[in-house]
Amino acid sequence: MAPSSRPNILFVMADDHAAKSISAYGAGINHTPHLDRLAKEGMLFNHCYVTNSICTPSRATILTGTHNHVNDVMTLDSELNNRLPNVAKAMRTGGYATAMYGKWHLGEGIRHEPTGFDDWAVIPGQGEYWDPAFITESGTSNIPGYATDIITDKSLDFIKKTREADPSRPFFVMCQHKAPHRSWECDDKHKELYKDPIRLPDTFTDDYKNRARAAKIAKMRIADDLTYFDLGLVQPDGGSRHGLGDKMVNTWFFTDRKILVPEDITKLKLIDKEDGTVFTFKTEGELTEFKFQRYMQRYLRTIQSIDDNMGRMLDYLEAEGIADNTVVIYTSDQGFFLGEHGWFDKRFMYEESFQMPFLIRYPKEIGKGTVCNDIISNVDFAPTFLDLAGLKVPSYMQGVSFRQLLNGNTPAGWQQVAYHRYWMHNDIIHCAYAHYGIRNQRYKLIYWYNEDFGIEGARPADADHKEWELFDCQEDPLELFNCYHDAKYADVVKEMMALLEDKMVEIGDVPVHFGHWTKSKRPRQVEEAGFSCKY
Template identity: 40%
Template sequence: MMRTSFRTLLATCVGWSLLLAGALAADTPPERPNILFLFSDDHALSTISAYGRTLYGGRVLNETPNIDRIAKEGAIFTRSFCTNSICVPSRATVLTGKFSHKNGVYGLASLWKPQQTFPKLLSAAGYQTALIGKWHLVPQPTDEFDYWKVLSGNGGQGDYYNPAFAEKGKPGERQETGTSSDIIAADSIRWLEQRDKSRPFLMMTQFKAPHVHRMPAPRFLSAYSDVKFPQPPTFHDDYAGRSAYLSKSFMKFSGMDEAALNIFPPDKPLDPASKTGKALARLTPEQRESFINSYRAANEEYYRLKAEGKLTGEALLDYKYQRYMRDYARCVAEVDDNVGKLLQWLDTAGLAANTIVIYCSDQGFFNGEHGWTDKRMMNEESFMMPFLIRWPGVVKPGRKVESMIQNIDYAPTFLDVAGASIPMDMQGRSLVPILRNEKAPDDWRKSLYYHYYDDGSYNLPRIEGVRTSRYKLIRYYIPGQREDWDLMDLEKDPLETKSFRGQEGYDTVEQELRVELARLRKTYDVPDREPTRAEVNSVRQSKGEPAKGD
């Protein structure tokens, strides 16, 4: 009898224990994911092989196996766009989830005023946060992150070789030996190893590359030397039938100087005040010798062909393009290599399964398309930005997402995955519903708003527009002066070589787009009053310097 009672009691206890364990498990929230945000500068989609295979019909210019791994194990977004295609405003939008007119950062020389950001909100929600690499806003961060170490010098751009860094809690800046991408990745791993392991983390690893003036790392200096890059189909665009502003821009490939292409006489003293002289002066003797010797044969050939009169017209233009693309691809290779190191660290540390990894850039970039090199415009190459994300257990591997997203969506997305509240004044939407499901919610946006304010820079006007799945209506203007409008049909002319405005059958399309543009302006609370050049260039104003274009 006693034995039976004991067994009954034991069974009862075990049963209650299992029930209690189940109840506790049900009440315990899932572990919040870590976030590794990998950010580069001026990375064109055409130079990410995953996009080459997905968007460009298999046209792969260079291989990026580690960035591609994120897409293979997660998702690639094929309609990812910025709100203002220039470095500083894009970074402010990523941090705030707001358009330029709301966060106050209109252009390259706009002051950053401390305000609500998603890293601050994540920190308040229990995340440990860090940014290492290119900050590029002025002034340097203060309390935006629990820890930061940012490139300093060179107007906030930092340098490729032996860059200087400013670090939270330490006075001044410190120069370090090595290349910026390698140092940024190594420091990111060091912080990850030393972090508070009781808290989820946000690690923002932000590379300088492949921004100009491109100086590849020693191990990539000979890469792509024998590659002949195909010119883009629009390389010789004459801009006919579109805004007159386009033909007047200073972004043309034909105007690219020798310094930007690492062309310099190998055995002659360089002017220490020149771009190349300043850049090479930062290198150690060993680095300098390696760098000069790596370009020796190509530079000797350049000066020989030039002396023989063989580098003129189309021959010179293609020569510049090849030199340009080789250095661009080399810098991308270093970024990709370091992305691989960070992914490998997650694997080794056993954190890959609970870490969201994002790779993106501050905007797209023209690599010869329309004869240009830079960004700013509303053409796809500039307007689009890469966005690849891996979220194990949530995002189906190898997924291609065609929903239209913008960089205003990043901040609410990160807050959503952390279980933190999304402030009402953020203008983007969380991507979590898209990531968790096979398609976007029915009320997902069907159009995008764009606004570039840096008129005068590169001899360009301000640019505002709307994009739908098929059309773009683009307004080029300088306040108080002439404005032009172009209407692009991406279905009939995906390369954007003509404007359909005024053509038969497009009047109704234009009117519908104008109505949609007005709706978006109202939705995003865009003021009728234009910011002055002084407001756009508030950094210069604070220093008593003239605004650009004045």
């Protein structure tokens, strides 16, 4: 295939962007006209899922096209060995100009910095919203301005320089925003947005009584676990007296920053850091709803800058006359809870955290305003990029190209399943159980496990607690009722168990609990590892 006929690929990814906070997905909580353009002029996926709902592992999966037990990036503390093959290396070898800008979060130093890119500039760790530092091959320096604008500027500058040097050379650019990750600091021009109250999610007051213990024990609740720093507040009698000050240095999870509520809640005062407004409350319920509204305001305002900058990119492609030959993708590294089940954050295989937004425009192959309800996963991204570029998909990649889905064709035998595994065994911050599971078009099976939980206040039984959940996503889309032990779902349990077993064997992952595996289908890797199974 001649270079001039191959499409450019612009991959734009946000951090913690829930599908519901893109107006094209229909939740009605905000307005994102430029992201909606991708849906109107291309395709929206309703069932794109993450293999591990946490930043670092998801990014490793997207880059390598492999599951986390293969690329060895399983937790937030993991670092990617940059000697591994990845999609950027394959694209560059295939003649593409390649670049990455923005959030990397896969380690720092010579063994972990980005490879496969003609140019790159990434923020250290989580980075800052304002005047962020960027690491490049030549060193680290701060750039004045707002992070979302700067990351977009760098991406557009690379495209412009590539086209000036050789208009026939296609580009592959990964533009990876920091927003809308915690601590949700918006551009000044968006500070007045979203002041009208947002409707509370139907599950906001979830009591978790019909589900696994993992849901109840998690420390991701808006009512209890958001801090005054998260919400842009000052608490006169709160954490600042402990000497941490008001600047975030990865300490937003500390108890010192929790909102301290006096016995008489009418005596609680919270102060807006920006304008000094004082907030008081009559009841704990009123305080909880205030936290939700404040959280949503801050979160949605950071998204507005992403939408603005997506508009800049789309306008540039149109002005240059290359929109028709450019694949534009918008996604997030995972989903995010926006008050559903009373939570913020992610990690879990519950739908709001598990589902990734995925919008794609490529006029040569994708019809306008199309919607895909087939299941895809982030492990499928890299093979799809290569397929669109006319390049061979290497055998080490575990994902599958979904290019045919873009044409409206579901291939015979398309595996309508998504696999998820969260490996964090000792999450002392959020107390999220390790778990794995499988989802098909109707059902979701989750196995919760943990060893050495090690959290303050956890009962001894929590240290090694194992539990199954089954959800009927058609009859119970809010995932409120675990039907694993319901006799009428007995056959479904068997089918989903077999599906999970087959998937784990296919990708080479090893189960933790073997009581439900049949001897006839005992995973080969379990035998080879020498595990002793009880039947």
